[in-house]
Amino acid sequence: MIKDWDDAYANGAYIEAAADYPDKWAQMAARFRQQMTELQLAGLDVVYGESERQRLDIFRPENDPRGLVVFVHGGYWRAFDKSYWSHLATAAIHRGWAVAIPSYDLVPTVSISEITRQTGAAIGRAASMISGSIRLTGHSAGGQLVTRMICRDSPLSAELRQRIERVVSISGLHDMRPLLKTAMNDDFRMNEAEAVAESSALNQPIENVELICWVGADERPEFVRQSELLANIWTGFGIKTSVHCARGEHHFDVIDGLTDSQSELSEALLA
Numbered sequence: 001m002i003k004d005w006d007d008a009y010a011n012g013a014y015i016e017a018a019a020d021y022p023d024k025w026a027q028m029a030a031r032f033r034q035q036m037t038e039l040q041l042a043g044l045d046v047v048y049g050e051s052e053r054q055r056l057d058i059f060r061p062e063n064d065p066r067g068l069v070v071f072v073h074g075g076y077w078r079a080f081d082k083s084y085w086s087h088l089a090t091a092a093i094h095r096g097w098a099v100a101i102p103s104y105d106l107v108p109t110v111s112i113s114e115i116t117r118q119t120g121a122a123i124g125r126a127a128s129m130i131s132g133s134i135r136l137t138g139h140s141a142g143g144q145l146v147t148r149m150i151c152r153d154s155p156l157s158a159e160l161r162q163r164i165e166r167v168v169s170i171s172g173l174h175d176m177r178p179l180l181k182t183a184m185n186d187d188f189r190m191n192e193a194e195a196v197a198e199s200s201a202l203n204q205p206i207e208n209v210e211l212i213c214w215v216g217a218d219e220r221p222e223f224v225r226q227s228e229l230l231a232n233i234w235t236g237f238g239i240k241t242s243v244h245c246a247r248g249e250h251h252f253d254v255i256d257g258l259t260d261s262q263s264e265l266s267e268a269l270l271a
Helices: 020-037 085-093 112-129 142-150 158-164 177-181 192-197 221-235 264-270
Strands: 042-047 055-059 065-070 097-100 131-141 164-170 210-216 239-245
Touching: 020 085, 042 112, 055 085, 055 112, 065 085, 065 112, 065 142, 085 097, 085 264, 097 112, 112 131, 112 142, 112 158, 112 210, 131 142, 131 158, 131 264, 142 164, 158 164, 164 264, 177 192, 192 221, 210 221, 210 264, 221 239, 239 264
Parallel strands: 065 097, 065 131, 131 164, 164 210, 210 239
Antiparallel strands: 042 055, 055 097
């Protein structure tokens, strides 16, 4: 039985040198943006909404793209922006896909349900620029947001939903109700009704889409449970689902495979 819910969802406390990761991510992302800008393959700060944070970066392969990948970042809906994650487009670019990485407004300035709406708007804007099929992936809170895009009450249009082939939720949170018991809810400001509404595991998926729940085997047990939960429940609605526990990976390095075009994670997303 879980008694300390804050500890159950505390990632950095269980990762060696956790505080070093944000600077590493930011440096790798900046180098990638510079390289893509020099190649004239980067479109930065594309507007998709009214607020300053409603911007996305889009990176293109040298040839016509096979389709669009959208990566949605994590940070418990209250931290980070697109500038930390640009390098995670590397594998998809090498395999011929265009990649969009949006920022969004953060709690407590807006609600998590508003972040869901903004994520849909960002995907719609990127999809208007790149034709073809769409693959969605996101990490942690971003994993929750991308699975919300394929719920039956998704903010995406019917046309956009039909373009989505596959979603890879990396360490996603799919039952939001336990987070009501954490101190973080001071920022989330969720009540039970919103927690239920934003829980993909309590919703139903659209048809003709594949879900892969990817999680590090060395993550906090709640993240493993949440990944297994969604894949299990959504199998019952007749879509193809699977769970992959990446051996030896924790919450902060589980995304590294997106930089390697030959990694298992990239294969899962892009094959």
